Amino acid sequence: MPAASPPETAEAFAPAVERVREAMLLLPDVTESTSYGTPSLKIGKKLLTRVKDPMTLVIMCPREEKAALMETAPDIYFETDHYKGWPAILVRVDAISDAELIHRLKCAIRLQAPTRRAIRDDR
Template sequence: MATWDDVRERALALPETSESTVGAEAYRGFSVRDKAFAWERPLRTRDLAELGDRAPRGVVLAVRVADEGAKHALIADDPAVYFTTSHFDGYPAVLIRLEELDPAELDEILVEAWISRAPKRVVKEFLGD
């Protein structure tokens, strides 16, 4: 089970990452060079109605992914952890039931999200290529 403290620790360990608030609701989030790659995403009334009994009760983490294909692959691979709502249709981001996510998988998903937003030079330095 991953926690928000795990997210914060791992996200801030990535190069050039900063923590800030996101959106008018001032949710917590992480950016690389002012490009958000992971943020808290409480479910809205429309999301709750759409998800019904499948709506998670705990913290929901949203992360950027490479594209819609990556999003749907994650959801198909583990729908108990990954999901989406119609709000994110056509947008390269996936929602995560944080309390269902293995902390080891959190590292991988945050790095991939960070890579999707970080400048290529910074990614090359980070990966050692």
């Protein structure tokens, strides 16, 4: 009997990975990496976002912003029990606009950058 193939192949991750790569090109000092075996973006050694599964990104987010994001845009933002209390929010890849994705990643840079440097929103 042949071995079962993994439920999520690299091909399944392709749309989410492409969205992350496109965003990376617009952000200074951000590099592509991996986190928990999935594609990610980092600034220095700090995680900004990672592809959790083919339909979901994990984006670093101040804990105090999570509830408001999930309340105002539940079609985009959510969390599971695993992420409660952590400075990260889950994002539906197919629901977030490019502009909102870039905005959230800039917020993640502000949170994670070693020098907490300012990132202008008009870039």
